[in-house]
Amino acid sequence: MPKDDIKEFRLVGTRPNRPDGLDKVTGRARYGADITAPGMLWGAVLRSPHAHAKILKIDTSKAEALTGVKAVVTRADFPTGLTGEEWNLQENTMAGEKALYDGHAIAAVAATSSLIAQEAVRLIEVDYEVLPHVTDVDDAIKPDAPVIREGAADASVPEGMPPNVVKYFEFGRGDTAAGFKDADLVMERSFKTEATHQGYIEPHACLGQLGADGKGEMWVCTQGQWFIRQMCSAVLGLNAAQLRVTPSEIGGGFGGKTTIFMEPLSLALSQKAGGRPVKIVMSRSEVLRATGPTASASMDVKIGMTKDGKLTAARAEFRMQGGAFPGAPVDMALYCCLAPYKIENVEHIGYDVLANRPKCAAYRAPGSPMGAFAVESLIDEMCRKLDLDPMEVRLKNAVREGDQASYGPTFGSIGLVEVLEATAKHPNLSVPLGPNQGRGVASGYWFNHNGETSVSMAISEDGTAQVSVGTPDIGGSRASIALMVAETLGIAYEDVRVNVVETGALGVNEPTHGSRATFATGKAATIAARAAIKEMCRRAANEWGIDEEAVEWVDGAAQPAGPNAGDYPPMSIKDIAKNMGSTGGPISGHHESVPDGVGASFGCHVVDVEVDPETGLTKILRYLVVQDAGRAIHPSYVEGQYQGGAVQGIGWALNEEYVYGKDGRLQNPIFLDYRMPVASDLPMIDTMIVEVPNPGHPFGVRGVGETGITPPLPAIANAIQGATGVRMSHLPMTPTKVLAALKASQE
Amino acid sequence: MSKIHVTTVVNGDEVEFLADPRETLLDCLRDHLGLTGSKEGCGTGDCGACSVTVDGVLVSSCLMLGVEAQGKRIATIEGMANGEELHPLQRQFVEHAALQCGFCTPGILVAAKALLEKNPDPTETEVRYWLAGNLCRCTGYDKIIRAVMDAASEMRGAA
Ligand code: FES
Ligand code: FES
Numbered sequence: 001m002p003k004d005d006i007k008e009f010r011l012v013g014t015r016p017n018r019p020d021g022l023d024k025v026t027g028r029a030r031y032g033a034d035i036t037a038p039g040m041l042w043g044a045v046l047r048s049p050h051a052h053a054k055i056l057k058i059d060t061s062k063a064e065a066l067t068g069v070k071a072v073v074t075r076a077d078f079p080t081g082l083t084g085e086e087w088n089l090q091e092n093t094m095a096g097e098k099a100l101y102d103g104h105a106i107a108a109v110a111a112t113s114s115l116i117a118q119e120a121v122r123l124i125e126v127d128y129e130v131l132p133h134v135t136d137v138d139d140a141i142k143p144d145a146p147v148i149r150e151g152a153a154d155a156s157v158p159e160g161m162p163p164n165v166v167k168y169f170e171f172g173r174g175d176t177a178a179g180f181k182d183a184d185l186v187m188e189r190s191f192k193t194e195a196t197h198q199g200y201i202e203p204h205a206c207l208g209q210l211g212a213d214g215k216g217e218m219w220v221c222t223q224g225q226w227f228i229r230q231m232c233s234a235v236l237g238l239n240a241a242q243l244r245v246t247p248s249e250i251g252g253g254f255g256g257k258t259t260i261f262m263e264p265l266s267l268a269l270s271q272k273a274g275g276r277p278v279k280i281v282m283s284r285s286e287v288l289r290a291t292g293p294t295a296s297a298s299m300d301v302k303i304g305m306t307k308d309g310k311l312t313a314a315r316a317e318f319r320m321q322g323g324a325f326p327g328a329p330v331d332m333a334l335y336c337c338l339a340p341y342k343i344e345n346v347e348h349i350g351y352d353v354l355a356n357r358p359k360c361a362a363y364r365a366p367g368s369p370m371g372a373f374a375v376e377s378l379i380d381e382m383c384r385k386l387d388l389d390p391m392e393v394r395l396k397n398a399v400r401e402g403d404q405a406s407y408g409p410t411f412g413s414i415g416l417v418e419v420l421e422a423t424a425k426h427p428n429l430s431v432p433l434g435p436n437q438g439r440g441v442a443s444g445y446w447f448n449h450n451g452e453t454s455v456s457m458a459i460s461e462d463g464t465a466q467v468s469v470g471t472p473d474i475g476g477s478r479a480s481i482a483l484m485v486a487e488t489l490g491i492a493y494e495d496v497r498v499n500v501v502e503t504g505a506l507g508v509n510e511p512t513h514g515s516r517a518t519f520a521t522g523k524a525a526t527i528a529a530r531a532a533i534k535e536m537c538r539r540a541a542n543e544w545g546i547d548e549e550a551v552e553w554v555d556g557a558a559q560p561a562g563p564n565a566g567d568y569p570p571m572s573i574k575d576i577a578k579n580m581g582s583t584g585g586p587i588s589g590h591h592e593s594v595p596d597g598v599g600a601s602f603g604c605h606v607v608d609v610e611v612d613p614e615t616g617l618t619k620i621l622r623y624l625v626v627q628d629a630g631r632a633i634h635p636s637y638v639e640g641q642y643q644g645g646a647v648q649g650i651g652w653a654l655n656e657e658y659v660y661g662k663d664g665r666l667q668n669p670i671f672l673d674y675r676m677p678v679a680s681d682l683p684m685i686d687t688m689i690v691e692v693p694n695p696g697h698p699f700g701v702r703g704v705g706e707t708g709i710t711p712p713l714p715a716i717a718n719a720i721q722g723a724t725g726v727r728m729s730h731l732p733m734t735p736t737k738v739l740a741a742l743k744a745s746q747e
Numbered sequence: 748m749s750k751i752h753v754t755t756v757v758n759g760d761e762v763e764f765l766a767d768p769r770e771t772l773l774d775c776l777r778d779h780l781g782l783t784g785s786k787e788g789c790g791t792g793d794c795g796a797c798s799v800t801v802d803g804v805l806v807s808s809c810l811m812l813g814v815e816a817q818g819k820r821i822a823t824i825e826g827m828a829n830g831e832e833l834h835p836l837q838r839q840f841v842e843h844a845a846l847q848c849g850f851c852t853p854g855i856l857v858a859a860k861a862l863l864e865k866n867p868d869p870t871e872t873e874v875r876y877w878l879a880g881n882l883c884r885c886t887g888y889d890k891i892i893r894a895v896m897d898a899a900s901e902m903r904g905a906a
Contacts, residue, residue: 022841024846027824027853031786033783036778114778198884200850201786201788201850201851202786203787249848251851252847475885634844636843637847640844640887641847643887643888643890644884644885644887671789671791672791676882678878678880679878679879680872680879684892685887
């Protein structure tokens with residue numbers, strides 16, 4: 001629903017080719033594994049085959065004796081005494097006393113070739129004492145479950161909780177007991193979701209170099225070069241300023257590349273090998289076994305509804321495991337799950353539980369999809385019971401500006417009502433359904449994020465502009481930032497070059513995460529451009545001998561305004577740039593802040609499915625994503641985020657899951673068995689961009705990356721109920737599970 | 748393990764390299780010939796990021812040994828544009844925003860080109876099934892399919 005007022009912009013809202021497009025369609029773009037360096041060695045990592053085991057002894061002598069091996073490291077090579085999350089990162093980088101999950105790194109080797117490094121890894125001998133393990137969240141929270149780590153619980157955990165509970169959350173408002181009493185229908189259901197992986201196609205890769213003097217460099221595929229710098233420095237006890245981290249092009253991240261895995265190993269190996277650079281490229285099975293998937297969840301939800309569809313109370317109790325370390329996004333799941341609804345009486349309880357699985361990492365709207373699966377599924381079931389239209393119920397209870405969110409704060413400008421109204425009018429909702437077909441709708445929410453941001457913009461001698469940003473371009477952000485800067489300066493899109501720079505070039509930037517790049521980097525770049533404009537106006541004022549305040553910037557040129565209007569011809573950016581050496585030197589603009597004014601994004605999805613009663617296979621017939629972008633700077637990449645998020649959600653709903661065997665080993669660590677959606681599984685993904693501008697951003701941007709993965713899980717479950725009458729409460733809804741549920745319902 | 752001398756033609760140029768018999772064609776392209784446009788997403792034939800053609804046949808270069816390239820004609824993403832001039836598929840991909848991270852893009856372009864050489868007028872379903880061996884995690888495939896369909900129609904128009 002692009003509004004007419006978008007015409008007020010010359011460039012924002014248009015769809016130019018992305019600046020890095022040519023490199024990326026010709027194979028020239030350099031990703032993590034595409035770089036080599038003189039004297040380079042190859043690294044490889046030995047990983048635990050056990051889910052939980054004491055490491056009694058590591059004998060690296062045979063590996064060290066192999067010709068071509070230049071360094072071997074184990075945990076003994078790392079500094080000791082770390083605490084908190086820094087200890088967690090170090091422990092996850094390389095196991096200490098225990099291997100905590102199948103795939104946990106035990107030792108690493110650097111050698112003159114990749115084949116020699118792999119051979120050397122096989123020569124390392126490890127004595128393990130295998131311990132009892134637990135991988136399922138409901139098993140891990142039992143009082144008698146194998147204990148992953150004593151003393152890992154923080155102060156939030158009340159006395160007497162089971163030993164693997166490491167964080168506890170409890171918040172709410174109103175009186176849920178009274179709220180449930182006011183309801184005509186109260187329902188309570190339990191739901192489960194399985195862990196899924198972000199599934200970026202580019203495996204983690206880095207090239208690290210570290211000298212005996214503690215100075216180092218790294219080339220790495222990451223969403224955040226400063227995070228890599230800070231985490232590697234912490235884990236290795238380095239001085240952060242001495243480590244220079246350059247981000248490669250990034251082959252997808254979705255949150256999974258906001259932390260470290262093998263990066264410190266390349267630095268440690270390099271230092272031990274006399275400072276020779278060490279390249280480590282993970283295999284796909286290493287990615288799946290040892291990098292952060294998302295958490296798995298077990299959830300109970302209770303909701304009260306009046307017979308005309310008003311929500312009176314809700315209670316959510318979620319348990320999540322995020323691997324052998326604290327950090328499952330159970331808090332985020334609780335914050336988001338009821339956010340689309342105005343409910344007076346709410347209660348949230350959450351448990352973060354340890355289990356013998358890899359340390360979870362962020363995955364697109366961390367936590368929100370699980371919570372939405374539970375809440376949106378139950379609301380849908382209640383609508384069906386009360387014979388209410390699920391769209392009307394969502395509208396009736398929708399939060400608006402000024403409402404207090406279920407998790408506490410008061411909403412500023414939000415566009416949920418606009419999203420729901422636009423959805424209800426979409427033609428997909430009136431397509432007639434055939435036998436075995438069903439339609440499902442669901443809403444989704446993500447806060448969006450600001451984060452530390454530092455941007456520099458400099459005017460070149462010819463009046464073009466270069467922008468240095470710290471957020472890697474993961475899906476077209478160079479294009480959107482160039483559009484905003486060109487719009488602000490009044491120059492052509494092609495006259496702006498956006499460079500993603502290394503850590504030495506700017507102040508600290510948080511990663512491209514939290515849907516923040518177009519919001520935060522875009523806002524900072526716009527403010528930096530305005531600072532350069534101010535300086536250019538000053539140069540013109542000096543030249544004309546008039547007051548700086550009496551100069552305005554119009555269409556890429558300074559011109560006299562107010563009483564001096566028309567006294568001098570406009571001085572273009574090109575003229576000013578040409579002479580800047582003699583008028584005061586280089587002209588640039590900077591901006592550093594944690595930009596305020598974050599705007600949350602709501603979405604609503606509508607899906608039509610057909611379920612084959614013979615096989616239980618669910619086919620997606622039609623899919624619609626409607627979401628509030630605030631303002632779409634480059635609509636094609638906004639649509640791309642909507643479509644990509646929806647399809648990741650479809651995979652989570654129907655196919656994807658981490659399958660652990662009784663031995664605690666991951667049984668599907670290759671793409672053949674960890675099956676993500678392929679082109680032939682899907683129809684076109686229809687999108688509608690709603691624009692309720694965010695007043696906190698110069699162009700109204702909210703951030704669009706994450707919300708879209710949230711609604712598919714419940715929307716598809718709701719559609720399956722429409723098609724079959726069966727309610728699926730455990731993801732993924734594989735043919736086997738759907739068929740079993742169909743059979744059970746017929747008995 | 749002693750290395751084997753391999754002579755082959757890549758993107759029209761005769762090249763030679765020494766391959767360890769355990770190295771895949773993908774390893775040889777990337778590490779011996781510096782052709783890093785072909786990507787390794789899985790190493791097991793499941794993602795298509797390493798797609799190349801060998802004597803005109805679309806293959807996953809991670810599933811073929813480098814030594815098997817002896818005497819063959821290989822085409823990779825680096826040879827797809829004609830000098831400055833992009834192949835219609837490459838141009839349509841940029842114009843349709845059919846890539847986000849771009850990591851799957853080289854493999855998908857090579858696979859799509861092989862499709863259009865066989866079938867210049869594919870249906871949407873045919874494109875979807877042909878590309879079912881190429882994973883893209885970013886785009887949900889929508890814009891990729893549209894770009895391939897539009898490139899096909901452009902190429903038919905030009906023919
Ligand atoms: S790398 Fe060859 S198919 Fe994935
Ligand atoms: S564009 Fe990222 S995997 Fe396809």
